[in-house]
Amino acid sequence: MNSDTQKLIRILADADSSERMVSAVQNLVAAKDTAAIPALIAVFGYNNPAAAVIAVKGLTELGEAAVPQLLEQIDEYNYGARAYSIRTLAAIAHPHALDLLLEAAETDFAPSVRRAAAKGLGCLQWHKLDDSERAIATRKALATLLSITQDADWAIRYAAVVGLQELAKIPSLLSEIEAKFSQMRANDAEAAVRARVALAHQKLAS
Secondary structure, three states: OOHHHHHHHHHHHHOOOHHHHHHHHHHHHHHOOHHHHHHHHHHOOOOOHHHHHHHHHHHHHHHHHHHHHHHHOOOOOOHHHHHHHHHHHHHHOOHHHHHHHHHHHHHOOOHHHHHHHHHHHHOOOHHHOOHHHHHHHHHHHHHHHHHHOOOOOHHHHHHHHHHHHHHOOOHHHHHHHHHHHHHHHHHOOOHHHHHHHHHHHHHHHO
16 A cells, blocks of 8 residues: 555545545545555445445446455445445446345345346346356346346336346347346336336347
């Protein structure tokens, strides 16, 4: 860790107002230093949404380097911090986050977290897995997304469609996803979901 990053982390730790914290996080993100990852993750627990959103952006830009610590530091007891971590992992899209995203999409009590996880499941960088791992992992993602298309919350079903549209780029999964879309377009009770399915169908056909 260079001295500039150390100084920025100290400034963040000493921030005594919401505005100063936001400014400190902005400066730390601008440093683009992987040594700042733990401090940026800690921001998720500070109850400062503006600072947390900036930290999400910074960690996402740091990419794969942030994944191990994000997974290790998931806060099981702080809903807000957990939500930001899952959103960040979904945005980075590294397949090492698969199991966490599967669990979050299916069972997290926070709808916003479930939606972020569902969308993230469709966008993981599957090419970073070897062939045998990739086949198993993509089937797991497909099974979870198909399952939550039955969710009582229409917004969760909508997010599942977004995830499935991305997952349909994998040729071996396309036919099952198209069949599900046909079923949802005919039977889903929510007009917004049916419209999103129609859009997905259109994108897949183009």
